[in-house]
Amino acid sequence: MSQDDTTRRKAPVARSAPDLKVEDGPKGISRRGLFAAGAAAGVSSMALAAGRKAEAASHDDGAMTWHYEADVVVLGAGCTGLPAAIRANDLGASVLVIDQNFDAGGRMLHSGSWVSLGGGDPVQERDRAGESDAEGFITVGAQVPEGALEDSVDLLFRDVTDWSIVDQQGYGYYRFNNPDQHRGWAENCPATRQFMMDNYIRFTRINGTHFGGGVSRARAAYCFLNLGPVTDIKAGTITAEDAGVADPERSSPMCPVQQSIGASEANPMSVRGGGIMSRCLEYSAREKGVRFMFNRKMTELIQDDNGAVIGVKAVYTPRFDPETGAQLHSLWSAGNIEETRETIYIRARRGVVVGTGGHAGNPHFRSQFYPRMNEPWFPTSGWALLGEDGRAADASGIIAGIKVGASLDGLHQNLGRRTYHIATRLGVRDAYTSMYPGHPTFPFRKAAGFSIGQAGFEHLVAVNQMGQRFFNEMRLGDEPLDPRYPGGITTGTPDSWDEHNVADWRNCRSAWIREMYDYSAGVDAAIQINEGSTAPDYYSGPIWAIFDEAAVERGQFPLRPPFVSTENGCFFKADTLEELAEMIYDGNPYQRVRPYHLVDTIATWNGYVDDGVDPDFERGQADAPMHRIDRPPYYAAAIMVVWHDSYGGLRLNRHCQVLDMEGRPIPGLYAGGEASGGGQMHGLGRATVHGYIAGTQVVKGGIIGETAR
Numbered sequence: 001m002s003q004d005d006t007t008r009r010k011a012p013v014a015r016s017a018p019d020l021k022v023e024d025g026p027k028g029i030s031r032r033g034l035f036a037a038g039a040a041a042g043v044s045s046m047a048l049a050a051g052r053k054a055e056a057a058s059h060d061d062g063a064m065t066w067h068y069e070a071d072v073v074v075l076g077a078g079c080t081g082l083p084a085a086i087r088a089n090d091l092g093a094s095v096l097v098i099d100q101n102f103d104a105g106g107r108m109l110h111s112g113s114w115v116s117l118g119g120g121d122p123v124q125e126r127d128r129a130g131e132s133d134a135e136g137f138i139t140v141g142a143q144v145p146e147g148a149l150e151d152s153v154d155l156l157f158r159d160v161t162d163w164s165i166v167d168q169q170g171y172g173y174y175r176f177n178n179p180d181q182h183r184g185w186a187e188n189c190p191a192t193r194q195f196m197m198d199n200y201i202r203f204t205r206i207n208g209t210h211f212g213g214g215v216s217r218a219r220a221a222y223c224f225l226n227l228g229p230v231t232d233i234k235a236g237t238i239t240a241e242d243a244g245v246a247d248p249e250r251s252s253p254m255c256p257v258q259q260s261i262g263a264s265e266a267n268p269m270s271v272r273g274g275g276i277m278s279r280c281l282e283y284s285a286r287e288k289g290v291r292f293m294f295n296r297k298m299t300e301l302i303q304d305d306n307g308a309v310i311g312v313k314a315v316y317t318p319r320f321d322p323e324t325g326a327q328l329h330s331l332w333s334a335g336n337i338e339e340t341r342e343t344i345y346i347r348a349r350r351g352v353v354v355g356t357g358g359h360a361g362n363p364h365f366r367s368q369f370y371p372r373m374n375e376p377w378f379p380t381s382g383w384a385l386l387g388e389d390g391r392a393a394d395a396s397g398i399i400a401g402i403k404v405g406a407s408l409d410g411l412h413q414n415l416g417r418r419t420y421h422i423a424t425r426l427g428v429r430d431a432y433t434s435m436y437p438g439h440p441t442f443p444f445r446k447a448a449g450f451s452i453g454q455a456g457f458e459h460l461v462a463v464n465q466m467g468q469r470f471f472n473e474m475r476l477g478d479e480p481l482d483p484r485y486p487g488g489i490t491t492g493t494p495d496s497w498d499e500h501n502v503a504d505w506r507n508c509r510s511a512w513i514r515e516m517y518d519y520s521a522g523v524d525a526a527i528q529i530n531e532g533s534t535a536p537d538y539y540s541g542p543i544w545a546i547f548d549e550a551a552v553e554r555g556q557f558p559l560r561p562p563f564v565s566t567e568n569g570c571f572f573k574a575d576t577l578e579e580l581a582e583m584i585y586d587g588n589p590y591q592r593v594r595p596y597h598l599v600d601t602i603a604t605w606n607g608y609v610d611d612g613v614d615p616d617f618e619r620g621q622a623d624a625p626m627h628r629i630d631r632p633p634y635y636a637a638a639i640m641v642v643w644h645d646s647y648g649g650l651r652l653n654r655h656c657q658v659l660d661m662e663g664r665p666i667p668g669l670y671a672g673g674e675a676s677g678g679g680q681m682h683g684l685g686r687a688t689v690h691g692y693i694a695g696t697q698v699v700k701g702g703i704i705g706e707t708a709r
């Protein structure tokens, strides 16, 4: 049993605010049933202490007015926030979750739902025993050898702190991980897997490990539901429409990304993805009485005289459909508090959990790690869903933490697995993610974009804001892989999984690094200073795929709605290259200069095609066939550099307490997921466990000022 699990048996906190319980509907209650049940249960009433006065806070000369009060205030209804909220609620605390967006889920809603945990977690054990899940939904057999599922907390901990593992760019991948934080993380992986299963998450078979999850064992499984006539999270079904699999060109309000068929990991009628993961957790949270306030952004953490965090300042941040002007609302409303005042203060009696995600969408913040990534045109993944510039992964939780004295951790780990890379989906700014019409945030991106894969770059040349080529297009999207199970040269680990020795010097011997080294600097070339970059920022500007009608036919590019739009600044079509250059300049707000060289660049390229060699970037017929660009009309489609995950953030101990510059916990302040640093570990596994730990510890910590902490 993990340390954080010990509090499970007792509920130390008496609820001080009235509960809102969504009635359990009859078996088979649909999601619309939850919606209706919530409304019938009086969702609009203020279950929390609205308008209550609290004692003066030290940061203010006068009396502090608190507009709301809860035992635990969770910032962000995403992958850290939802588990934290459910866990704290399970332990008896009243919980208010605020989110700057109009709906729950954060980047988790967009994700692939591949959750890497381990340490002998219940899904590893289930698969190892060759059993199905409790409901018998899983009909396929184990996906990995039995031995690859034999895991322990100690092995997991050693794996994720293994100094000897390097990735394909020779970077020490796990050696910089914060050991105390990772010990706590590893100890709580088995309990978190069970906790998620207790909250409506069904896991597929384990079929590998996500990056950051270690190289010794298989630890990752997807979240799934079965396709059925109704969406019924309790029964484990979702309609094809809600899952986004009914129409290849539509998403749904429930799942912005079309969910994937899980035939090889669960059964042929199963669908898996982040929409499912997120909605299951959200459903459970609402059902258990967690309260939500959307359109509400934390802008400040508030401390008392002793430096304890006792609440937050939060501002109203509604979102409106850019085409109709209609306000966007959450899919479900049970437990929502509608609050439209511009600024409010919320008191947290036991503490605040920062689950606000990362900094990848904040060009100023992220350029601390890579100065050339200051170009604001390049967004983070999930930009449209999260709310565009200044909202999507904007580092607000980290910055608020810094202002109350928090220290940071793992700042350089962004440079490990190069989380910024070139996307192979063209013609849309939010190029890492797929989304079709049907989700309310589609109008922010206006197009799905069209994915051409790395091979599709054969049909185009890539140019910078000046219209100049800058790299071999066939290598532009190359990304070094990360070391993880099942090992082997492509993931930077020398041996197959069962031969791998943890913390063995041979894993990083020079000869091995020379053998497996694979780093392509396409993204670095794309963001470099060019003729159009000017002081003081030297912005690199957008980059463009340039191609002609012959390429469209060869590559079968779907240049029609919903794949492209002439209104999102990412796609242009013209009869001449001169005209195309003008359209780019006029039509893209970040194109600060005319692409002066475009016509010459294409003429030069056509000469290289005739000669069969590209002396500038050594792209030749050996890479892929070379094609002239000379059959009008001509096209320009945005190629995006995307900063995906965030590594580096608030420094945590094993209890997910945020540490100050002296290494002491800041009373009342907890964090996790991408708002935290010190872990070279992707996404969901990291965030869910942090949420589970933080939700536990914030309740264990007691009332601020009343309990020794």
Ligand SMILES: Cc1cc2nc3c(=O)[nH]c(=O)nc-3n(C[C@H](O)[C@H](O)[C@H](O)COP(=O)(O)OP(=O)(O)OC[C@H]3O[C@@H](n4cnc5c(N)ncnc54)[C@H](O)[C@@H]3O)c2cc1C
Binding pocket: 075, 076, 077, 078, 079, 080, 081, 098, 099, 100, 101, 104, 105, 106, 107, 108, 109, 110, 111, 112, 113, 114, 115, 116, 210, 296, 297, 298, 299, 355, 356, 357, 358, 381, 382, 386, 393, 394, 396, 397, 432, 433, 645, 672, 673, 674, 675, 682, 683, 684, 685, 687
């Ligand atoms: C397309 C895609 C696919 C992915 N696939 C996987 C996968 O298969 N496996 C995996 O492990 N990981 C995956 N990830 C990564 C994973 O989704 C994230 O790492 C994870 O969701 C991070 O959790 P978080 O709680 O830190 O942030 P989030 O889940 O993003 O939640 C943060 C929430 O905080 C809110 N917020 C931000 N600032 C404030 C503020 N100041 N006040 C109030 N609210 C605020 C945001 O609106 C958001 O709802 C994927 C991500 C994407 C985009």
